[in-house]
Amino acid sequence: MNTLQTTTPARLMYLHMGSKEPQKQIDFYQHMMDMQCERFTDGSAVLRGPNRVVQISPADKHGLLAAAFQLGSKAQQAELRHQLEERGCSVQEITSPILEQGSFSIRDPQGRETIFGVANNHHRADLPGMPGRLQHVVFQTTELEDMVDFYVNTVGFTISDNVMDQETGKLMVCFLRSDDEHHSLAFFRGSKNEWDHHCYETNEWNDIRDWGDRFAKERISIFFGPGRHGPGNNLFFMVVDADRNRLEFSAELEMTTADQAPGNWPQSEYTLNSWGRAWIRS
Known part of the structure; x- marks a missing residue:
């Protein structure tokens, strides 16, 4: 396909x-x-x-x-x-x-x-501001297999990585790509069907630092991170906006080839954050 x-x-x-x-x-x-x-x-x-x-x-x-x-x-x-x-x-x-x-x-x-x-003429990449390209969006779902089937077999996304429960063999997280970046869409198995977070890809670790300093100045605390994800291998941290929607800032997201086979990871804190504690959805 x-x-x-x-x-x-x-x-x-x-x-x-x-x-x-x-x-x-x-x-x-x-x-x-x-x-x-x-x-x-x-x-x-x-x-x-x-x-x-x-x-x-x-x-x-x-x-x-x-x-x-x-x-x-x-x-x-x-x-x-x-x-x-x-x-x-x-x-x-x-x-x-x-x-x-x-x-x-x-x-x-x-x-x-x-x-x-296709973007219209009003879309510009040269506007002033700190670097952070809108890069991926993530959801929680009670019907993970059905969502993966739809986005892969109907829409055309490709699986980059799966996260599996080692005791039950059940799929817990699926990372999906739509171009050469590791993922632009992902789904976590959860008890609710809701928007999980969205992410802005920066240029390097120093940008992660600068974004962190900006939020700190406004007393907006990081609730997850800083750390490094296993799937995607990207540096990250997360905060919330005025409506408590979750924002992630990322750097060094993995690039893929079209023939790259899906990876498999165990469901663990180390998979979601190799630097320390992780936010495990439930």
């Missing part, structure tokens, strides 16, 4: 968040994440920084409304849509202030919305 990595490489481009208190979220991403705000008449806002974009809309509850992946061309957009429809996936054309006409969305079996499209 053609995969995203081999045929239509896709990179996470923006997240659409819902918020009960959108102004607090807007203030956070402007002040803490060096993002410039564009407001719309429906009360939503698009915030742009260097290689990172978020859309924030008023909502009844906090959380992620959609994750959007950027394709390299209109031809790749058309090819991916054709492949999805051939595999029986329902495709819905959408209008986005961040993507060109012809962008479309799909929903997985649990209702999560994923958008694919």
Whole structure:
């Protein structure tokens, strides 16, 4: 089967968040994440920084409304849509202030919305700010095998690493890639179906330090890390935004080849953080 990595490489481009208190979220991403705000008449806002974009809309509850992946061309957009429809996936054309006409969305079996499209002329990588490219998004799910099956066999993601419970042999975490980076999407087995976190990839360890200093200055504490993940081999730490959504800052994420076989890791603290204590989902 053609995969995203081999045929239509896709990179996470923006997240659409819902918020009960959108102004607090807007203030956070402007002040803490060096993002410039564009407001719309429906009360939503698009915030742009260097290689990172978020859309924030008023909502009844906090959380992620959609994750959007950027394709390299209109031809790749058309090819991916054709492949999805051939595999029986329902495709819905959408209008986005961040993507060109012809962008479309799909929903997985649990209702999560994923958008694919080509960036419009307003998307810029040269905006001022600290380095941190929006890079991956992660969910917890009660139906891990079904989610992996959908994103691999219908959408075209590739498994980079699996984390297994050594006593039961049960799959606990799956890391999925859509281009040459180790993962742009991942799922943890959990007791709830919810957004787990999203991540910004920096250039080096010193950037991790500088982001940590920025949050420390505002008395925003790191709740996981700093450390190094086993799968992906990346340095990291995590904090929360104004709505308590989790943000990760990462460096040195592993690169892969298209023929790289999936790795297998034991479910343990060392796998999730080789430097020390880990956050184990339940």
